[in-house]
Amino acid sequence: MRIGCPKEIKTHEYRVGLTPESAAELIAHGHEVLIEAGAGLGIGADDAAYQAVGAQITDVDTLFARAETIVKVKEPQAVERARLRAGQTLYTYLHLAPDPDQTRDLMASGATCIAYETVTAPGGGLPLLRPMSQVAGRMAIQAGAHALEKAQGGRGMLLGGVPGVAPAKVIVIGGGVVGRNAAQMAVGMGADVTVLDRSHDVLEDIDRQFNGRVRTVYSTATALAELTRTADLVIGAVLIPGAAAPKLISRTMLADMLPGAVMVDVAIDQGGCFETSRPTTHADPIYEVDGIIHYCVANMPGGVARTSTYALNNATLPHLLRIADKGVKAALEADPHLRAGLNVAGGRITCAPVADAQGLDWITPEEVLAHLDTAAPAAA
The missing domain is CATH 3.40.50.720 (NAD(P)-binding Rossmann-like Domain)
Structure with missing residues (x-):
């Protein structure tokens, strides 16, 4: 051939x-x-x-x-x-x-x-998406940490804090491959990490994987609204294979978030899981909506x-x-x-x-x- x-x-x-x-x-x-x-x-x-x-x-x-x-x-x-x-x-x-x-x-x-x-794979999962999901999940924390810097429009926070100063609060929506890799990087950088998912099995696996260093929360609209109010960095890591991503954070919710908070939409290839998401590029990766910084690069792994x-x-x-x-x-x-x-x-x-x-x-x-x-x- x-x-x-x-x-x-x-x-x-x-x-x-x-x-x-x-x-x-x-x-x-x-x-x-x-x-x-x-x-x-x-x-x-x-x-x-x-x-x-x-x-x-x-x-x-x-x-x-x-x-x-x-x-x-x-x-x-x-x-x-x-x-x-x-x-x-x-x-x-x-x-x-x-x-x-x-x-x-x-x-x-x-x-x-x-x-x-x-x-697909015989044991389940999406084997050709998995490696890029691993990369994107890890990059989401790097990109989010950079966007949190004041010069980028963020809250001016160091993800892991320093002794005597609290670390940033990171919310990861979705406990799949992207979410777990994002949580791994965020924990490694010393952040305060919470993962939301609708699968009890996923939440139990994450709890075991991180030995309790990551909070796990069953995902509901109420839980998401409460957690995003105090979040410094929100990672959208939701995937429905082949389908458009669900819109989990509406524009009205942005008004209750902390000014300068950052949202990284890893689901942007599938339309994004935030109502205010639109695709960006590595040349111009971030934009602001209602005081909230959005990072929505549609080919994140291309940066590495x-x-x-x-x-x-x-x-x-x-x-x-x-x-x-x-x-x-x-x-x-x-x-x-x-x-x-x-x-x-x-x-x-x-x-x-x-x-x-x-x-x-x-x-x-x-x-x-x-x-x-x-x-x-x-x-x-």
């Missing part, structure tokens, strides 16, 4: 879909790898590093014209979506629920689109591109090898967990939460695969 990895073009996105090591694995399996010139520079991998393992360096037009499978990190931007065609496979993060424009373009392309964030890229490739490469070795249709038919990642195929939505979020019809992956033509595009 001919696999293409373009350079990411989203603002301040430095990750890359394939490391030189991943390219080498694909080539060892007998596949051809095309890398856009300069694609790996953000992780310190120059074109020579890819050429050394047998990859071909090319321009973006040639890459999209020749590749049977396109491997990326972030959702394709409009100019990239216009290059996709029927017979191609797109393997990347998509986060379609809050993005009808992208959904419409991918349906029109006829490409087979597999979203990292909805691929090398760590993130290698963590992501560790998770995505095994599935990519199966796609390349078997062909995408056979790979999807053989693996129900990879099949759960199929979001768009044959011009149809194949992920129910995406369809529900946008009020569109959908078809099961099994139905669309029965008639899917995955013939490769002609080489150019």
Whole structure:
């Protein structure tokens, strides 16, 4: 199979879909790898590093014209979506629920689109989302701590305080992978940490994990309102796989919060879990609403591109090898967990939460695969 990895073009996105090591694995399996010139520079991998393992360096037009499978990190931007065609496979993060424009373009392309964030695992969970959730959870505390500085508009607080001065109060909404990693970083920095979740099992696990150093609270609207009134830093870490994030903090609640408090919305890729959230970039990450500082960068792990890229490739490469070795249709038919990642195929939505979020019809992956033509595009 001919696999293409373009350079990411989203603002301040430095990750890359394939490391030189991943390219080498694909080539060892007998596949051809095309890398856009300069694609790996953000992780310190120059074109020579890819050429050394047998990859071909090319321009973006040639890459999209020749590749049977396109491997990326972030959702394709409009100019990239216009290059996709029927017979191609797109393997990347998509986060379609809050993005009808992208959904419409991918349906029109006829490409087979597999979203990292909805691929499942035999033991449960989302294994291709997990590494970036780990990174984002940890970064959320770094970013929040920086935003709390007075020069950034925050309350002027050190997260861990100092002897004789109380630490900052950190509220983490959601006890999943993002929330646990955020709590771990916040505890390590000496903050006063509370995690809210609606699963008793999750709350018990967190209590055991942190040996009582983290407060656990069953999440209700009342509990959330009470805790945010005195919070210095709020981390939104709620995920409903494939679906739009629920809006848990309304604008009216901001009036009761401490001036200069910081909210970090890690769920912004799925539309955000604060009513006042809107996507930002690493170039301009924060804004203020009613005296509350918002950090809503939609590609947080891109800020630590090398760590993130290698963590992501560790998770995505095994599935990519199966796609390349078997062909995408056979790979999807053989693996129900990879099949759960199929979001768009044959011009149809194949992920129910995406369809529900946008009020569109959908078809099961099994139905669309029965008639899917995955013939490769002609080489150019």
